[in-house]
Amino acid sequence: MSKAILLTNGQRIYNDELVKSEVLIVDGKIKAIGEHIQVPSDAEKVDLDNGLITPGLIDIHVHLREPGYTNKETIATGSKAAAHGGFTTIAAMANLNPTCDTPEKFKEQVDRNEKAGLVKILQYSPVTVGRAGKQAVNVAEQYAAGARLFSDDGAGIQDAGVVYQAMQQLAKVNAPLCDHAQDNQLAQNGVINDGATIAKKLALPGMPAISETAQIARNLVIAQATGVHYHVCHVSTKESIDLIRHAKQQGINVTCEVTPHHLLLADADIKEDDAEFKMNPPLRQRLDQQACLIGLLDGTIDCIATDHAPHTDAEKQQGFLKSPNGIVGSETAFALLYTHFVKTGIFTLAQLIDWMAVKPQAIFNLDNAGLLKVGDPADIAVFDIDHQDVIQPDQFFSKGHNTPFVGEQVYGMTKRTYVDGKLVYLEGEG
Template sequence: MSAHVISGARLADGSTTDLAIVDGRFVEVADAPADAERIDADGLLALPGLVDLHTHLREPGREDAETVASGTRAAARGGYTAVFAMPNLTPDTDTAEAAQYVAELGRRDGTCEVVPIGAVTKGRAGTELAELGLMARQGVRVFSDDGACVHDSLLMRRALTYLKPFDGVVAQHAQDPRLAGPGACCHESEISGRLGLPGWPSVAESTVIARDVQLAEFTGGRYHACHISTAESVEVIRWAKARGIHVTAEVTPHHLLLDTPHVETYDTTFKVNPPLRTSEHIEALREALADGTIDVVGTDHPPHAVQDKDHPFDVALPGMLGLEQALAVVMEVMVGSGRMDWPTLVERMAVAPARIGRLAHQGRPLAVGEPANLVLVDPERRAMVDREQTASLSRNNPYHGRELPDPVELTVWAGRVTYRR
């Protein structure tokens, strides 16, 4: 029997409590066995385990960049107890069998829960719907061609319609391929012109979302906008929510903190898709996350091997590590600035992503009878980020050399300690 007693923890609402865990659930402290491990949480916050709707684990196919084992260790170090694994694998997660395999890898090697995301189209090629119904019958509830946009309006309509009876959600990588083609890599602005980098205009994102939310209204389906990065997208989502459309949205930690001038060094660590934007867009994203227009923080954690980043900027693969510093960035940008309190952080990083992904046993209150998924957080600890001190196999960390909160003391998933400082 696994048992722990955590004493003196402060909850998000400011109250202090003792927590007891026996066999994966919270129990009354009096019911904990005498030999339970005692954990002193004085000065620490106890929060529900974090949930990431947008993780790239790379296995199967690119185990040189990340594996389920290494990626979930990074997740646990970041305070996560569940991650949704994007389908851009080899092979793509576009069949029920492929989804089952990803879930099995998670059960075998994971130090947090791994939930497969199914592809919307076969091979994520955008031409023919994947096995949506068969994957949904296996429990898949989130579907995305992430890394590629479902740009065909008819396919998007069909996907939203087909998934509605299954309570599935289409998570869109919004990038109009005509406005921002495969080579686009820098926010279209004075900087892109000066650096000679192909521009990625903000409207290439917002126009796709504008089309999609109207299709969601027409079909009654559920729609989720991945990694939004522009003020225009915020306004479209705000409009859609005011109309009662079933739309949710996410923002990444890096789009909350890092801006376009970081690319002036041509350091490919800062190449990401969608690209880093200007301060005006960042301010709109922060405001939208605070007021709930943006529902969740999704890491878009995309590990890359050194050889995939060691190219000219416009050729290198896009993406930045996110799992281990996501909480730190949100604390720095949102909580530290007074824009967000701890209960709202819990809503954006645990409760809402679990709700959108229909993961009923995650993002739950720290209460007797509930599954024991939690993270203990030191709200005062800070440290310099070192990309070499990581559980990930990759090193494309954009926060390297930056001082940030270093909050995670302990992560517990289903009653098991998965990370301890």
């Protein structure tokens, strides 16, 4: 039996209010939650200094880059970055080289994740062979190998017949198709939102909002026909959100996520040709940004996911035309959202925790993720919501420093992160 750990002098959300709390961890599980818990005399006592205790956050959308792109990130650095951000479970996309599109390759990837990862890593299977969009993987075989999430993220599947075939297979095993919704013919090789102001000012080719919305419309119809769980990744436009809202009202089994950057930024925030603002889908207009907020608050958008996408400094210094898409998000998501939305009264703290921990667990039936309940795995994050800090990429554990939020003053940086009762991040680690 392992030594008991008592987290004391903390606070947690209970009935939508902050209450003083202690948490007792025994054998990697939560044994008790409350005040003045009786503990063994040899228990390790950890003073949290009024830190906020939450369930370990769950990020359903990250890129770990290993194998194939370890100059950008590794499983070790990406999972440490997740722990630094308070995440205890992350789901890793399959845009790797080679991608894990057979049972053998999938099992090899899971083994890599388990050996190198500091947090729990759920591995996506690609939807199509080689993520080429031409032929669906053998879903039954991938499922038997342990795959529970399927996505070609980074590329939209252009062939409707392939989507139909994949959704039919996925419905049989009750697994979701998680979709990067993009019609390439409508996207027109755009690198920035297609708007009359910013794209024109910077003389950059624009990506129309319809490139996302049209693909979602097509796939919602196919999802309705097959009964599959259709999950839209990083939704970004008002029209897309309107479509998903209507589809839910019609009983279609659809869920969706939004990223912190689409909640916090719009294309109007891009002042120059700075690829730290380049991502896909691109930052949209203010009305789209507002629609993302409204969609979260009314339940149309189910959860928040970072789309953590690390690249090298050199890659992101090439401007919009040549730089790859994406920004890092694991280490900044909670603090940015807490600062901009909870402290300003737009969200409640309970809502933020719900979107970053509770809802992802429920949407994807994640049995091994904790929810801060007695008997659950001791997957716990502790945040400092009392003191201000500054986002500084030289303090990241990710290899990627690519973020437009450098220098932001925030509250809610992580103090401690536990996975199955094991301390995987401690404030001040270098």
